[in-house]
Amino acid sequence: MSIAIENFVKAIYKNDKNDSNNTKPGNIAKKLGISNAAATDMAKKLASKDLLHYEKYQELQLTDKGTQMALNIVRKHRLWEALLFKLFDMSLHEIHKEAELLEHQTSDFLADKISAYLGNPKFDPHGDPIPNAKGEITTVDNSIALSQTQAGETYIISRLMSDDKEFFDFCALHGLKYGNRITVTNQFKNNRMTQISINNNTILLNEDFTNIIYVNESN
């Protein structure tokens, strides 16, 4: 299967996991930076390969086969992120960009080698779960968006759900990192802002960030 196909299947999968309300060709096209027409063409082609269900004007839906393919690619992506993060001094954004390319040129054999080398990790450096070789994912039920937290409570950062350079630069600057401890000092519901304390510094975060930073309750 080509890189274009892999990226298309992956985009549908990720779309389903996030803003699942729109999996029509146009929305996928926007995420991939291709025209709507190209996305429709591709959808038809993938339907003929039994990777997704396609009906005119309806939402695209991955078949089991398509889902397995997506999980396989996501697995490789996140394993590369984990490996590059461990070995090299690179930002999460740089790591993501490289993994985006490497994921398509990685045999299952090599993926398993990377996984074993890392001790079969269940999460990547963003806190995103790494599917195992069978495509099974460890769910992270009890993690919630920072926007949904309680003022006065302390939490552990469990996921940074973004690919954006500016976001990661901000996180790196303030110590917002997978596994780190933060205290929510104020929730300004009306302004949709959250004030946190980390490393004795106080930071005010707006909704753009508090919706993509996930945390677990700190026991």
Added chain:
Amino acid sequence: MSIAIENFVKAIYKNDKNDSNNTKPGNIAKKLGISNAAATDMAKKLASKDLLHYEKYQELQLTDKGTQMALNIVRKHRLWEALLFKLFDMSLHEIHKEAELLEHQTSDFLADKISAYLGNPKFDPHGDPIPNAKGEITTVDNSIALSQTQAGETYIISRLMSDDKEFFDFCALHGLKYGNRITVTNQFKNNRMTQISINNNTILLNEDFTNIIYVNESN
């Protein structure tokens, strides 16, 4: 530049380094597993990109720009080989196959990270030189093919110039590995065979192997 272009340029470069007598489209086509017509087409296209000199019915010759591109790809290939060899339990043949794919999806930035992590090695696990970021290569002048060695002398294996699985399986079985010591016990010139001693075992090698195993004199 596309993967097809990168592989074409690399094939010319490697051809020049080995059986340099024929760099015409047909020979390159054979190495890449494409038709002669496709190779001619590609040669014309690359000439228009100033990557090689093309004149009808003549040998193909890389320009400086083309040579730099080839060296950049070879650098990435050999850095991946060195990294995979260090981290994972994989055969030289498996490592080669993975590197063949990864080399095209590796930024200069990542290549430099890999190189630094490995301590900027000058040679890969086959003993082949790794070009530096500027495309400069450490020459290995004093290494000679096993077929050219003297009976009675002891040598250090410096290069295993092959991509072939069977060859590497054979090498692994008998301890023929980069850096290992061997003694040439007999040179059967008429039969083009070389008898060596390694780890107290005697092995008789024919020309197919003695021409691709390179050694240095052992001081």
Added chain:
DNA sequence: AAACTTTTTTAAGTATACTTAAATTTTATT
């Protein structure tokens, strides 16, 4: 040097993955 063989080139055609522009259908608005 003529004849044969091999290689290279040209020409025509294919699959993939896109594009833009127009037509169609769906969705939202009044």
Added chain:
DNA sequence: AATAAAATTTAAGTATACTTAAAAAAGTTT
């Protein structure tokens, strides 16, 4: 419910990287 807006689909066309088949040139043999 009619109309306007937005999205989707169809249609036609492009670039890349190939293919096969035929024509042309080069190389080899006798």
